[in-house]
Amino acid sequence: MSIRSRAPRLGPLAGALLLGLPLCLALASCEPIAIKDFIEDSLEEFQAPKSLSWNRVIPDPDNGSYSLYCAASSDDGSTILLGNGSGGVFVSRDGGSSWLSRSLSVGDYVASVAMSADGERMIAGRRNGSVYRSTDGGGSWTALALPALPSAYWTSLASSADGMVLAAPSGSYSVLISTDGGDSWNAKIPASGDSPVYLAMSADGQILLAASSYTVYRSENGGSSWTTVRSGSSYIRALGMSRDGNSAAISADGQELYLSENGGGTWSQRTSPGTSNYVSSLSFSRYGRRILACETYVTSSNTAHVSYDGGATWSALSSLSFASGINTGAMSASGARLFVIDRASGLFIGK
Numbered sequence: 001m002s003i004r005s006r007a008p009r010l011g012p013l014a015g016a017l018l019l020g021l022p023l024c025l026a027l028a029s030c031e032p033i034a035i036k037d038f039i040e041d042s043l044e045e046f047q048a049p050k051s052l053s054w055n056r057v058i059p060d061p062d063n064g065s066y067s068l069y070c071a072a073s074s075d076d077g078s079t080i081l082l083g084n085g086s087g088g089v090f091v092s093r094d095g096g097s098s099w100l101s102r103s104l105s106v107g108d109y110v111a112s113v114a115m116s117a118d119g120e121r122m123i124a125g126r127r128n129g130s131v132y133r134s135t136d137g138g139g140s141w142t143a144l145a146l147p148a149l150p151s152a153y154w155t156s157l158a159s160s161a162d163g164m165v166l167a168a169p170s171g172s173y174s175v176l177i178s179t180d181g182g183d184s185w186n187a188k189i190p191a192s193g194d195s196p197v198y199l200a201m202s203a204d205g206q207i208l209l210a211a212s213s214y215t216v217y218r219s220e221n222g223g224s225s226w227t228t229v230r231s232g233s234s235y236i237r238a239l240g241m242s243r244d245g246n247s248a249a250i251s252a253d254g255q256e257l258y259l260s261e262n263g264g265g266t267w268s269q270r271t272s273p274g275t276s277n278y279v280s281s282l283s284f285s286r287y288g289r290r291i292l293a294c295e296t297y298v299t300s301s302n303t304a305h306v307s308y309d310g311g312a313t314w315s316a317l318s319s320l321s322f323a324s325g326i327n328t329g330a331m332s333a334s335g336a337r338l339f340v341i342d343r344a345s346g347l348f349i350g351k
Contacts, residue, residue, distance in 0.1 A: 044334035045289045049308045052338065052350035054320060059090035059099040059347065068341045070328050072113045072122075075161075075243075075286075077332030079119025080339060081138060082347060083110025089124050091138030095337070096349045102141055104132045114159035114166070117203065117333070121163025123182060125154025131168070133182045144182045158201035158208070161243070165205030167223060169196040175210050177223040190217035190226040198238065202245030202263075203286075209248055209264045211239040216250060218264040229264045232256075240282030240291070243333060247288025249311060251279035259311045261288075273305035273314035281328035290335030294328055304329060304340045320348055 059068075059082060067085030074080075082090040088103040089110060104110070108127035115122040122134040124141070131154060132141045147170075158167045166178040173195045174187040190196060196210035196217065208219040209229075216230040216239070234252035241248040241264070248260040250267075257272035257279065272279060276295035283292040291307040293314070305314040320340065330339040338350040 044336040045285050045287060049290075049306075052317075054317075054348055054350045055096070056345065057096045057099075057347045057349060059084075059092070060101050067109075067343055068347060069109050069111060069343070070113050071330040071339050071341050071347070072115045073330045073332055073337065073339055074115060074119030075117040075333035077337030077339075077351070079115065079137060080330075080347075080349075081113045081115055081119075081122055081124070082341070083113045083124055085109040085343075087126055089113065089122075089138065089141075091122075093119070093137060095351075096347065100138060102138065104141055105130070105143075111154050112157040112168075114157040116159060116163030117161040121159070121181060123157055123159060123163075123166060125157050125168060127154070129154065129171075131182070135181075147176070147185055147187065155197055156199045156239075158199045160201060160205030161203035162205075165201070165222060167199050167201055167208060169199060169210070171195065175199065175208070175223055179205075179222070188219075188223040188226070190219075190228075198236065200239050200241035200248065202241065203243040204245070207241070207245035207263050209239060209241055211236045211250060216264060216267075220263075230258070230267050235278075237278040237296075238280055238282045240284050242284040242288030243286040244288070247284060247310060249282045249284075249291065251282060251293070253278050257293075257311070261310070270311055271314075273307075274303065274316070283329050283331045285331060285335035286333040290331065292329045292331050292335075292338055292340070294340060304338075306338065308335075317350070 068082050070083040072081045078095050080092045091100045110124050111127045112125045120137050125131045131144045134141045164181045168176045170176045174189045176185045177188050178185045190210050194212045196212050198211040200209045206222050208223050210217045217226045218229045219226045234254050234256050236252050238251040245263050248264045250258050255272040257270050258267040259270050260267045273293050274295040279293045280296045281294040294304045304317045307314045328341050340348040
């Protein structure tokens with residue numbers, strides 16, 4: 001089956017300007033949030049990058065146990081969600097200045113987290129297969145009822161901008177999709193006999209990418225049907241996609257990095273940043289201009305890297321001092337705020 005290229009998704013402001021309307025009329029056609037997003041993205045994502053100032057944060061210094069495994073950010077970067085090694089989460093609503101600690105239950109670590117664009121709706125998946133949801137910005141959490149599955153590790157969670165469309169690999173040759181914010185789930189099968197491990201979703205919840213060990217699948221209808229868009233011989237280690245659903249990347253063993261500029265329809269190999277065997281995390285800005293890539297293990301030369309030109313070139317974040325191995329990263333929608341987790345050192349916030 002052929003894959004058609006996906007046209008860029010234009011918001012009301014951009015569409016009005018392309019039609020030649022005066023700026024005042026274009027602005028009048030938009031909601032205030034659309035104006036804010038357009039200005040923010042234009043000033044931050046598409047302009048020359050500024051020097052980053054980094055701050056190391058330990059969410060729970062009194063406890064002494066702050067092993068971190070995953071991170072998610074609201075679009076503006078003010079709300080941060082971290083999954084920890086004690087089966088709980090840390091939540092900040094002020095950009096990392098203060099933190100809430102919430103224990104989901106005793107047991108395995110939190111393997112993946114995701115949230116809505118405004119940071120109000122959150123979801124956290126634990127390695128033992130249980131999933132929890134918050135609808136009040138991380139203040140309270142409730143366990144979700146899930147389909148009976150032989151093995152569900154929740155290695156990857158994805159959320160739409162409104163937090164109502166959710167997706168996760170089932171661990172049993174399918175992708176679980178919820179369209180009601182996690183109240184109910186349906187298994188969708190990308191391909192028989194192949195079990196997805198990583199997921200990425202566009203802000204509207206319609207474009208999904210799912211990666212198994214060697215294959216990438218794509219859906220244009222919220223997971224109802226899937227098409228194979230890439231197969232290779234190198235083990236896939238990370239998957240990321242921009243919020244508009246147009247830009248995507250995968251990392252594989254052997255320092256392989258592949259980028260797509262049409263939502264996963266076609267892929268081209270690029271130079272992978274760093275010296276690790278593979279990149280373990282890929283985070284995108286709203287339109288894919290900025291990408292954060294975290295290496296697997298830290299040595300004297302391994303670190304996190306950022307691209308300001310859609311993956312054409314990379315800059316190492318060499319000023320950061322890590323004690324162990326980087327786990328993952330996240331970024332705000334404009335790419336103005338970066339979040340890098342080192343499992344033993346805590347969270348590094350760059351802005």
